[in-house]
Each structure stands twice: as structure tokens, then as C-alpha cells.
Amino acid sequence: MAGEGDVKLLGLLVSPFVLRVRMALQMKGVSYEYIEEDILDKGELLLRYNPVHKKVPVLIHNGVPLCESQIIIQYIDEVWAAEPSILPADPYERATARFWAAYVDDKLFPAWLGILKATTEEGRAEKVQETLAVVEQLEVALAQCSNGKPFFAGDSVGFLDLVVGCNLLWFEALRRMFGVTFVVAGKTPLLASWAERFRGTEAAREVMPDADQAVEFAKKLMARLGSAPVPN
Amino acid sequence: MAGEGDVKLLGLLVSPFVLRVRMALQMKGVSYEYIEEDILDKGELLLRYNPVHKKVPVLIHNGVPLCESQIIIQYIDEVWAAEPSILPADPYERATARFWAAYVDDKLFPAWLGILKATTEEGRAEKVQETLAVVEQLEVALAQCSNGKPFFAGDSVGFLDLVVGCNLLWFEALRRMFGVTFVVAGKTPLLASWAERFRGTEAAREVMPDADQAVEFAKKLMARLGSAPVPN
Numbered sequence: 029m030a031g032e033g034d035v036k037l038l039g040l041l042v043s044p045f046v047l048r049v050r051m052a053l054q055m056k057g058v059s060y061e062y063i064e065e066d067i068l069d070k071g072e073l074l075l076r077y078n079p080v081h082k083k084v085p086v087l088i089h090n091g092v093p094l095c096e097s098q099i100i101i102q103y104i105d106e107v108w109a110a111e112p113s114i115l116p117a118d119p120y121e122r123a124t125a126r127f128w129a130a131y132v133d134d135k136l137f138p139a140w141l142g143i144l145k146a147t148t149e150e151g152r153a154e155k156v157q158e159t160l161a162v163v164e165q166l167e168v169a170l171a172q173c174s175n176g177k178p179f180f181a182g183d184s185v186g187f188l189d190l191v192v193g194c195n196l197l198w199f200e201a202l203r204r205m206f207g208v209t210f211v212v213a214g215k216t217p218l219l220a221s222w223a224e225r226f227r228g229t230e231a232a233r234e235v236m237p238d239a240d241q242a243v244e245f246a247k248k249l250m251a252r253l254g255s256a257p258v259p260n
Numbered sequence: 261m262a263g264e265g266d267v268k269l270l271g272l273l274v275s276p277f278v279l280r281v282r283m284a285l286q287m288k289g290v291s292y293e294y295i296e297e298d299i300l301d302k303g304e305l306l307l308r309y310n311p312v313h314k315k316v317p318v319l320i321h322n323g324v325p326l327c328e329s330q331i332i333i334q335y336i337d338e339v340w341a342a343e344p345s346i347l348p349a350d351p352y353e354r355a356t357a358r359f360w361a362a363y364v365d366d367k368l369f370p371a372w373l374g375i376l377k378a379t380t381e382e383g384r385a386e387k388v389q390e391t392l393a394v395v396e397q398l399e400v401a402l403a404q405c406s407n408g409k410p411f412f413a414g415d416s417v418g419f420l421d422l423v424v425g426c427n428l429l430w431f432e433a434l435r436r437m438f439g440v441t442f443v444v445a446g447k448t449p450l451l452a453s454w455a456e457r458f459r460g461t462e463a464a465r466e467v468m469p470d471a472d473q474a475v476e477f478a479k480k481l482m483a484r485l486g487s488a489p490v491p492n
Binding site for chain 2: 080089092094095096099100102103106107119120122123126127130131165
């Protein structure tokens with residue numbers, strides 16, 4: 029396949045940023061070597077290939093590193109340009125997908141991560157409310173983008189589906205840990221049925237781990253940060 | 261010109277985010293109506309067209325709004341696709357430009373804005389150091405991206421030049437207010453000569469206001485925020 033060459037991915041099994049890149053590679057049929065990194069004790073490879081942010085994912089294509097998941101997915105879509113396309117073809121739809129994708133990483137991720145990082149029960153409850161508010165806004169975005177079709181991108185999974193969808197693993201982990209539910213048919217019906225469809229895609233089934241693995245990682249992170257304990 | 265139609269821009273004369281979009285429109289030869297917004301007292305147009313972030317710039321193309329400056333510039337480059345190209349053609353160079361552009365908005369802008377927002381002299385001095393550290397990192401980025409050519413994008417101004425360059429107005433404003441200099445030939449020689457070239461481009465000369473206008477806006481913002489006063 030054009031441009032394939034040698035592809036490695038430095039990742040973390042439960043990272044939503046890594047999962048979206050793995051789904052993009054799966055959708056494009058790209059073979060790659062996956063290398064799990066311990067992000068609580070960063071290794072030499074990660075520091076060498078992403079010295080600016082020291083974060084996963086890092087895609088290493090023919091020896092050259094690429095960082096930042098949204099940028100990596102656009103790169104994958106441009107290098108392995110055969111169908112399926114991940115970004116929409118229309119400039120306005122591309123801009124809209126990029127707008128909401130930036131919104132998700134700026135607002136949704138910090139909100140739910142804040143639930144894990146909170147040092148008090150009150151602080152945690154605030155972050156739950158913040159997450160719910162972002163999810164409500166995403167219901168509006170889904171109505172706007174999908175225009176009655178099954179996915180944000182239309183008839184099949186695209187850029188924004190990947191960016192939003194890989195947070196679902198953590199919604200399920202947070203439900204198991206704290207009993208909070210973020211996407212329910214009664215409040216965000218479009219997102220609820222979209223989430224079912226997203227989880228059922230071949231790419232998601234192939235890369236998405238069981239939420240217990242996210243729970244296990246969350247507990248290690250919370251111990252490290254000195255977060256408020258998980259209620260019994 | 262293909263796709264031109266009716267173009268309006270909601271902006272703020274001294275915003276680096278607005279300036280980069282105006283430079284992109286100028287480079288592409290797009291005619292547009294410019295509408296100055298008072299972002300300290302937001303008007304109905306801004307709230308209607310950017311309800312999520314309520315920020316400038318907003319590009320309104322044939323009645324449809326687009327927000328977030330980096331996304332708008334990519335849209336402009338895709339809709340008005342004739343030369344000059346703003347994004348590089350090569351996927352790896354595109355990814356690299358996007359990576360550093362995200363870095364600038366995540367790290368450089370909050371660092372220098374922090375100088376204005378600081379409520380103590382110590383807090384301000386910290387933000388000056390933070391800004392200097394980001395500038396040093398951008399010297400490395402310029403060496404990597406330009407590969408000996410005059411601009412980040414090569415022989416002429418491109419995406420990353422616009423994103424970095426529009427901060428130069430504020431570097432000059434901060435110099436006039438606080439006597440700090442961020443880009444000097446002795447410490448960041450590549451950036452210093454790049455900055456001269458950038459300011460000399462037709463697009464920059466056409467849209468960049470005098471730094472005294474940024475100083476005037478900064479004083480209003482600082483009064484609003486209750487920042488530490490400007491030393492005499």
C-alpha cells in the first residue's frame with residue numbers, strides 16, 4: 029500500500045487518544061507494531077520521540093515520529109488516502125468536524141479526568157456536572173453534524189466519531205467506579221443510539237479493551253495523585 | 261474566484277488570532293467585510309455566530325459561521341485553493357506545521373497573556389520566564405521546519421508563520437509596557453531574522469496595527485481584570 033513502510037505506535041491500552049489512532053489505522057488496513065508505554069513511569073522511547081509533550085500516542089512512520097492524536101489521524105488519512113476517508117471531503121464539513129473535535133479535547137477530556145483527579149467529594153461532583161454539560165452540548169453537535177445519518181460523519185465512522193467515541197470506554201469505567209451515567213436515551217437520545225452503533229463497529233470491537241482495564245489504570249492514577257477515594 | 265461569495269469577518273484589531281486570519285484572506289486575495297467587535301462587551305452578532313466559545317475571529321461565509329482561527333485558515337486554504345498554498349502539500353510537513361501551531365496556541369499565548377493578567381510582580385516575572393522558554397523552543401522548531409529557508413513554511417509565509425507571527429505585535433506591545441524583549445538576535449538568531457522578514461511581508465504590513473493600539477487594549481483589559489499595574 030502506498031506510503032505504508034514501517035509503522036510503529038507508542039501507546040497506552042486505555043488511552044482514548046491512542047484508541048482513536050488505532051481505530052484509524054484499523055480502518056485504513058495499516059499493519060503496525062504496537063508498543064505499550066508505561067506513562068506513569070515514562071520510558072526512553074517516549075522521551076526520545078516526543079520530547080516536547082512526552083505523551084502517547086506517538087506514531088513512528090519510517091523512523092519519523094508524529095505526535096498529537098488529532099494530527100496523527102489527519103496524517104494517516106492523507107498518507108493512506110484510499111477509502112474509507114476519515115475527514116469529510118467538503119471544506120465546511122471538515123471545519124465543523126475539526127471544531128467539535130477541538131471542543132472534545134478541550135472540554136470533555138479535562139471534565140471527566142477531573143472526576144478522577146478530584147481531591148474532595150464536592151470537587152468530584154462539580155466535575156460530574158461539568159461532564160454532563162459537555163455531553164449535552166455534544167448532543168447538539170451530533171444533530172448538527174449527522175443530519176439524521178447514523179454517525180457524526182454521515183453513513184460511516186469519521187474523524188469526529190473517532191474523537192468522541194474513544195471517550196466511551198471511560199464513561200463506562202466511571203460508571204463502574206462512581207455509578208454515574210453520562211449518555212442515556214432519556215436525556216441525549218441521539219448520542220445514546222450513536223454510542224451503540226459506534227461500539228458495534230469492527231474497528232471499535234477490535235481495539236477497545238474491557239472497561240475494567242480502564243478502572244484498574246484509574247486506581248493507579250488516583251493513588252499516584254492522592255485523589256479522594258472511590259466510594260464503596 | 262471559486263467559492264468566494266459573501267465573506268464577513270468578526271474581529272478585534274489587535275487579536276493575534278484575528279490578524280492571522282486577515283493575513284490568510286489577504287494572501288488569497290479574498291475581499292471581505294471586516295466588522296470590529298468589542299470583546300470586553302460582547303455584541304449580539306458574536307453571541308449568535310459563536311455561541312459555544314463567544315470569541316473572535318468568526319468568518320461568515322455565505323451566511324455560515326466558522327470559528328477558531330487555525331480551523332478558519334485551513335478552511336480558507338481549502339476553499340480558495342489557488343496559489344499561494346498556506347498549508348504545505350506534504351503530509352509530514354502538514355503534520356509538523358499543525359503540531360507547532362497547536363503548541364503556540366497552547367503554550368505561547370497563555371504565557372504572554374499571563375504577563376498582562378498577573379496580579380503580582382512575582383507572578384508577572386514568572387510569566388516572562390515562561391514566555392522566554394517557549395520562544396527558545398520555537399527557535400528549535402524554526403530550525404527544524406525551515407531547513408535553512410527564510411520562513412517556517414520554506415520560501416514564503418505559510419500556516420505556521422501566520423500562527424507564530426501574529427504574536428509579534430504583542431511582543432512589541434509588551435516591550436513598550438514592561439521593557440521585556442522576547443526575540444533577540446543574541447539568543448534566538450533564526451527567529452530574530454525571521455521576525456524581520458515576517459513583518460516586511462505585504463500581508464503583515466497591510467493588517468498589522470501599530471503596537472500602541474495593543475498597549476491601549478492591554479490597559480483596558482488589565483483595568484478590567486485588576487492586574488498588577490504597569491511600572492513607571
